[in-house]
Amino acid sequence: MAYTGLGLLLILLLSCMLTITAVSVIHNCAGSSNSSRYVANLDLLLSSLSSNATSATGFYNASTGDGSDKVYGLFLCRGDTTTKDCQNCVKNGTKEVKSLCSNTTTAIVWYDDCMIRYSNESFSSILQQDPVFYLYNLNSVTNLDQYNQTVGDLMNRLVKEAAYGSTTPKYYAADEVNYYTGSHNVYGLVQCTPDITPDECNGCLNGSVALDIPHILYPKMGGRVLKPSCNIRYEFDSSFYRQIASDPASPPQASSPLASAPSTNSTSSDGTRIYSTDLMEEAELSNLKDLWTKKELVRSLNARVSIIFNLAHFF
Structure with a gap:
């Protein structure tokens, strides 16, 4: 009977972890509103984002409503996604964000393929550049000098290419380099939203590469920095890396105002920033080999994973 109990517990723990693959990598919600008009405008906005993901833009922003009930929104797909993958990510995300950030005036959700x-x-x-989230692989490299040079050189080059090069999509760059002879490659990706200036894109990405990698992600075998206007990622595992999609995104579309919902009584946002610390919502656990976790929660996550593996030894 003891073995049966442990088996059920192991299955339950693994089931909880595996179900996370269907939700966002990271999300942040802020403010609150009970205005039915704001909610209606938000529904119109999310519908517009979802509808416009059917075209090969990779980026779209829009607004709807007026006054305190006006809602602004956008989506940005990863530069190497196909139109179909972009469409699926945005369609699923616009549905999920309403449950993740119910009755909030501000939300941002990151997935692997879109924001x-x-x-x-x-x-x-x-x-x-706020809020900012850090995620990293639990494994560390041993050759620190080579790590600093290879990762630094790759990411700095990608920043310049994305911000000042003629990249398609705009402000996106990705590449791979050999870590050292006979070893694996390092894969890197950087991207900004197309609505900021080249200098702003460069500054946003540079801050992540020059400060966040050496001071927060070092010496992990993979890391991500997620900001509203830009994001970076590097990995020693090729599973996330894709060549530019065969149907790359077209130039970004201009912002589109939408029809607003019928006027009703409204309430305004207090503008408070709220940071979720729920482990099961903010950790991406697509598999145990490539384990990502938010920086602030890594100790807690290590403890949970340790429990699972220790239980596995009983079987």
Whole structure:
């Protein structure tokens, strides 16, 4: 009977972890609103984002409503995604964000293939680097000097290519380099939203590469820095890396105002930033080989994984 109990517990723990693959990598919700008009405008906005993901833009922003109930939103698909993958990510994300951030005025959700964002304040063409989230692989490299040189050189080159090169899609660059002779490659990816300036893109990405990699992600075998206006990722595992999709994104579309919902009584946002610390919502556990976790929660996550593997020894 003891073995049966342990078996059920192991299955339950693994089931909880595996179900996370269907939700966002990271999400952040802020503000609150009970305005039915704001909710209706948000529904219109999310529907517009979802509908426009059917075209090969890779990026789209829109707004709907007026006054305190006006909603602004956008989606940005990863530069190497196909139109179909972009469409699926945005369609699923616009549905999920309503449950992740119910009755909030501001939300941003990151997935592997796209980012979805909305707010009651305009953010179009505005550089924003807050909130910022860090995720990293639990494995570390041993050759630190080679790590510093190879990862640093790759990511710095990609930043310049994305910000100032003629890349398609705009502000996106990805590549791979050999770590050292006879070893694996290092894969890197950087991207900014197309509505900021080249200098702003360069500054946003440079901050992540020059500060966050050496001070937060070092010496992990993979890391991600997620900001509203830009994101970076590097890996020693090729599973995330793709060549530019065969149907790359077209130039970004201009912002589109939408029809607003019928006027009703409204409430305004208090503008408070709320950071979720729920482990099961903010950790991406697509598999145990490539384990990612938010920086602030790594100790807790290590403990949970250790429990699972220790239980596995009984079988």
